[in-house]
Amino acid sequence: ARTGKDRLQTDCREAAKVLLVRRGVGADEVAALFHFDEQPVRTSLPLPAGRWRKRLDSAEPRWQGNGRTLPAEVDSRGEAAMELGAFGFALFTREESSPH
Numbered sequence: 001a002r003t004g005k006d007r008l009q010t011d012c013r014e015a016a017k018v019l020l021v022r023r024g025v026g027a028d029e030v031a032a033l034f035h036f037d038e039q040p041v042r043t044s045l046p047l048p049a050g051r052w053r054k055r056l057d058s059a060e061p062r063w064q065g066n067g068r069t070l071p072a073e074v075d076s077r078g079e080a081a082m083e084l085g086a087f088g089f090a091l092f093t094r095e096e097s098s099p100h
Helices: none
Strands: 008-013 018-023 030-035 041-045 050-057 073-076 080-084 089-094
Touching: 008 041, 018 041, 030 080, 073 080
Parallel strands: none
Antiparallel strands: 008 018, 018 030, 030 089, 041 080, 050 073, 050 089
16 A cells, blocks of 8 residues: 555675565564575575564575475664575565564
8 A cells, every 4th residue: 555665675695696576564564585696695685673473585496496495584773694595585574573
């Protein structure tokens, strides 16, 4: 429903051949990771602080991936280390923080 470009952010890690596209605000935020190389890569990506839940990972066997998948959840403090497989794609959604 909120399609404005002001809610879209990108980050390109040219040396690692990784593109991060984030869209949304707060708990309504998604992060799409694209890796454009045949060699796996480990890189740090700017993810806003919070818990991010993996929704899709092209490395999963059901997508004919190599089975080397990203973690189901990532806790970020503003940056998150990720290991992406060859020509990989992953989609994460930000979890709402629970009240204490």
